[in-house]
Amino acid sequence: MKSFVRVIVVVIAAFSSFYTFSQQAELKGRVTDKKTTESIPDAKVMLLSPGDSSVVTGTSSDEEGNYRISAAPGTYILKVTVLTYNDEVRTIRLPGGATELAIVLSSDAKLIDEVSVEAKAIRVEQKGDTTQYNADAFKTNPDATVEDLVTKMPGITVENGVVKAQGEQIKKVFIDGEEFFGDDAAAALKNLPAEIVSKIQIYDNESDQAKFTGISDGTEAKALNIVTKTGKNQGQFGKIYAGYGYPDLYLGGLNINIFKGKSKISIVGMTNNVNQQNFSSEDILGLSSSGSASGGQGGRGPGGRGAAENFIVGQENGISTTHSIGINYSDRWGTKTKVTGSYFFNASKNENRQLTEREYILSSQSGQLYNEDYSAVTRNYNHRMNFRFDVQLDSLNSIVIAPKLSYQGNDRTKEMFATTADKQASLLNQIANSTYGDNKGINAGTSFLWRHKFMKPKRTLSMNLSGTYNNRLGESGQESLAEYYDALAGDSSATINQFADNKTNGYITSLRVSYTEPLNDYWSSEYSYTPSYTLSNADKRTYNYDPNTGVYNTMDTLLSNVFQNKTIGNEIGTNFRFRKNKANVQIGLSYLNTLLLNNQEFPVNRNVNLVFHNLLPNVRFRYEFSKTKSIQLNYRAGTRTPSIDQLQNVIDNSNPLSLSSGNEKLKQQYNHRVFGRFNVTNVTKGSNFFVFLSGEVSSDYITNSTIIATSDTLIDGTIQLARGAQYRKPVNLDGKWNTNGYVSYGIPLSALKLNLNFNLGGGYGVTPGLINNELNRSNTRNGNAGVTIASNISPKIDFAVGYTFNYNNAVNSRQGSTNNEYFVQNLYAKFNWIVKERLVFNTNYALNAYAGLSSDFNQTIMLWNAGIGYKFLPKKQLEVRLSVFDILNNNNSIARNVTESYIEDVESRVLNRYFMLTATYNLRNFGTPAK
Structure with a gap:
């Protein structure tokens, strides 16, 4: 008060x-x-x-x-x-x-003439904290996309559908400073032609409130802004394409852009059964159940964004049939209102078969080997839309309103067969399990920001009120037969035939009030207050099948739970900013009081209330040695509040060999994060050198406690684990930390008309966990190095060759000196050639070599694609192309995952060789109004 x-x-x-x-x-x-x-x-x-x-x-x-x-x-x-x-x-x-x-x-x-540097020679510039690339310095073919263009630029990569710059994921894409398709960076880059681009700018995008106050609030996200060429931002452009292939495959779509000054409309559509996908995490219900993690966002636990809210999903395993359409709109309404918005619909069907080999960590003398073979069919549909209204009321007042809404449905059927054996290959158990689930959910939210400038310079007042609401309804069913083998106690079996209703809903409200006051010519201050309130409800009721009545009418109280969580947060803080000459410093401290009220109503009534008091310091330092050389160091403390799924104390038996539940006594996780950047740009040589270092330390880290039953075991007097089965629940442990580094260097080889890019990275981390109530620390090391040579010869000849080497090593304290090393080498090459203006030939080749995995997963995978096309019509707008995907029929998907309790190798189903005949019509109508 x-x-x-x-x-x-x-x-x-x-x-x-x-x-x-x-x-x-x-x-x-x-x-x-x-x-x-x-x-x-x-x-x-x-x-x-x-x-x-x-x-x-x-x-x-x-x-x-x-x-x-x-x-x-x-x-x-x-x-x-x-x-x-x-x-x-x-x-x-x-x-x-x-x-x-x-x-x-x-x-x-x-x-540019005055400094005697030709425009074409300026590849990259540093303007404050923005790295700017000149598109004309990177040659691409006439039909190239913005994605083709940016991947030639030093420090920018596209990995598994995720766009990264300088080692960090691109979270937003802008066109001339206006949002483009929300948070789908990959969609934005794939659906715009490279020829419209004048500049590519990479920078940390701050929140609207931070941009206004000049004080960082820790919500920065890496962004990419596309600056369009004069004359190319007027008119209509895009493409329409359709193709049919063998065996019984199809591909069709369009992307149409209508630009007229500040008015921009983009329409994208796609339908195919060749695994081309384009969606964000909001298109996949239940993708992540992360809590209201703020870590590094100033500590506003209950009011912060969920860690996965804006996470861009890469290529999904399996084979997908996808139908989607989206529209993006930006304009100015009058002289005072900027409007941006987008709508996206996605419907997909994914069919996947996956083989998993997992080794559970017990000790250097004992362990368990788990093998799983499952097939699943998942259907998903999603509608999502978002808008942003930026209104300049007068010279002193402005408001920003940003509503968003999504509705989605998801159903899944899964067939699984799994076995567990000891290290001597003696079978402990096996299971045949069949499950299905049907879920629907709605997410809605909005934020309202009011900004006011006073007559006194640097004195401001702003208020940001935000709220989100979610509601999810689901049902699931399961039938399984598990067999357990024990030479001493005798063999046994267990069957399951169940049906479950699951309902979760809740909302988050948060207000941030910020007042800034200048102290003198160099110092300014900010005083803020952030109250927040989160309510989450979860109701899961599971019923067993009664063969006498033929219905599911017997409630299983061990698998049923009604739970409510309330999180009340109050944060008050102050920041001081110093700016003089080349130095920019911010120092701040806030106090966060968080109250967690956990109330279980069923099967027994009990309350668990927890109070947390946290001091959250932050330091931000930037120094510009010159216009082309700068260093930045950031430190920020934050918290992560456990989610409703992590708190709800109910058993999940979707895999009866591996049970899990929540823990209503979980505490907040407290994080310290530090990162630094160093950037040097040589405009004359066109070179860019970038270093990124980061580290994070967590106390009360939310991890897992895993019980692996070496004999029949009763847990908490209620949970029966047969020999070889596992039970997992989240707990808080100290000792979690990690550090990562990334270095990139790019330089043109002008004499050879090539662009040469190097990158080097690595990291070390320690993740704690409990295995059979004993502490295990998983120590992971990784390193990678890569080089890319890309052509800069002419738009008619475009090629690139690259190589990367990845080293990974995991050492677990419970296994002593036992190492789990593996290596992945990637070699790729692509070549595009326009022969005599109309004949087009392209090919690409990728080799992925794995070593150090389990014997069945050590493979060398070669993926070779090629196509030939011809351009018709006077302006070569129409292209007909014959393509072959996976010529060697060798495509595969392999991954290794390391956790605090196990190491696993996973092989997933992928699309193999097919042929496709495609017709593409390119629309290029610049400088004329739409008819």
């Missing part, structure tokens, strides 16, 4: 400063092009402090090029900047009252 009163006092005091309005100066005018005299929208007009060049206040020109800024009377540095124009910098004196100033900008081509 006292904290709330303090906030109200601050708000009242802040608003009292309005009386100074009549004493303020106002600068207004219009920004125009020197050559054409046309207006220039979106020009950033800033007033800087003469002492340290820090930003005092600023705005952007509207659609007509008009701008208006209010500030205290005095002397300022005026800086005007906009893409493709020279910066305008001058010193001005603002008296009280209104001052009109017309700003005329010229093209930046002259600036």
Whole structure:
């Protein structure tokens, strides 16, 4: 209550400063092009402090090029900047009252000439914390996508459908600063042609509130902005394609873009049964049940985002049939409102067969070997939409409203046969298990941000209210027969025939109030308060089949539970920021009080209430040695609150050989995370050197306690484990930490017309867990190195060759010196050639070699694809192509997973050799309005 009163006092005091309005100066005018005299929208007009060049206040020109800024009377540095124009910098004196100033900008081509560097030679530049690549310095063929373009750039990769830059996952893609298809980075890059791109910018995208206050709140996410070429951002472009192949395969789709100034509409669609997929985690119900983890987000546990909310999913195992359509829209409504939004529908059917070999860690003398063979058919459909309305109410006030909604359904059938044996290969048990599940769920949420600037520079007030709601209904069934073998106690068997109803729902509400106050020319401060409330309900009821009545009418109380969790958080904090010359420092500390109220209503009524008090410091340091060299160091503490699934104390017996449950006594996880970046760019040579280092230490880490029954065992007086079966539940342990590093270097080989990119990475981590109530530490080491050579010869010849080497080693404390080393080598090559303008030939080859896995998984997999096509029509818009996928019929999918209790190798079903005849019509209609 006292904290709330303090906030109200601050708000009242802040608003009292309005009386100074009549004493303020106002600068207004219009920004125009020197050559054409046309207006220039979106020009950033800033007033800087003469002492340290820090930003005092600023705005952007509207659609007509008009701008208006209010500030205290005095002397300022005026800086005007906009893409493709020279910066305008001058010193001005603002008296009280209104001052009109017309700003005329010229093209930046002259600036490039003055420093005697040709535009084409500028491959990469560093502008503050933004790495900018010049698209013209990277040659691609005429039909290339933005994905083809960016993967030639140093530090940018696409791994298993996930786009990464400088070792971190790209979470958002923007076009000219506007969101494009929400969080689906891969969808954005695959559905835009490379020819429209002028620049690619990589940077840390901050929250709207952090951008406004200038104070980091720890929610940064790696983003990629596509700056379009002049003339290429007007018109209609895209492609429509359809193909049919042997045996009985098809592929069809479209992506159409209609750009007209600030108005951009993009439509994408796809239908195929050749495993091409495009979806995010919101399209897969129940993909992750992670809690409201904030780790590194300032510690707002209950109000923070779930770790998987915006996680982009890579290629799914198995063979998928997918039908999807989406539309993205961005525009300006009038002069004050920016609007972006997207809608996406995805329907898929996935068929998979998977073989698993798993070794459970007991000791160097004993262990268990688990083999599983399962096949599954999963059907999924999803509707999701999101919008963003950014409204500039006046020169001092703005609001951002961002609603989102998704509805999804998922059903799955699975057949499994599994065996467990000891290290002497003596069979302990086996099971034949059949399960099905049918789930439906809705997720809705919105955020409302109000931002206010006071007349005093750097004094601001902002309030961000957000809320989410989810509701999931599901039912599942299971039939199984398990057989257990014991020479002493005798063999036994157990059957299961069950049906279960499962309902979960809840909501999260959070408010963040932030007030910033300048202390002097170099120091500014922020004071924030963040209350949050989370409610989660879970109701699972399981019934056994009664053969006498033929219905499921007997409730199994061990597998049934009604549970409610309430999480109440209150965080109050302060941050101080220092900016002078080349240094930028932020130091902050917040206090977070979290109350977890866990109430089990069935099968017995009991309450578990936990209170946590945490201090969450943060430090952010950035120093620019020059415009081309900088270093950044960040440290932030955060918390992770356990999810409802982790708290709900109910048995999951979907695999009777491996039972699991929640733990209502789980505590919050507390994390310390630090990372650093060092970047050097040589504009003249076109080279870029980047280093990224990170580390994390967790206390009360949420991990698993696993009981592996060496004989028939009764757990907690209720759970019967037969010999060889396992039981797992989450617990809190200390001792979790990891560190990772990534280095990339790119340079053009101008004489050979090639781009050469190197990367080097590695990490070390320790993950604790309990096995039969004894501590096990899984120590994992990994290292990787890679080199890529990409052509820069001409748009007609495009090739790339790359090699990567991966080393992995896991040592478990319960196995002494026993090592589990494995190696993966990847070699790939691709070649595209346009012969005599119309004949097109392309091929790609990938070799994946595995060593150190179990004997059945040590394989060398060679994937070779090729195609030949011909372009028709006067402008070569139509291409007919014959393609062959997996010519050697050698495709396969292999993965190794290491946890705190076991190491496993997994082989999944994939699509093998097929032929496809495809017709593609390319639409290129730039510079003309839509008809």
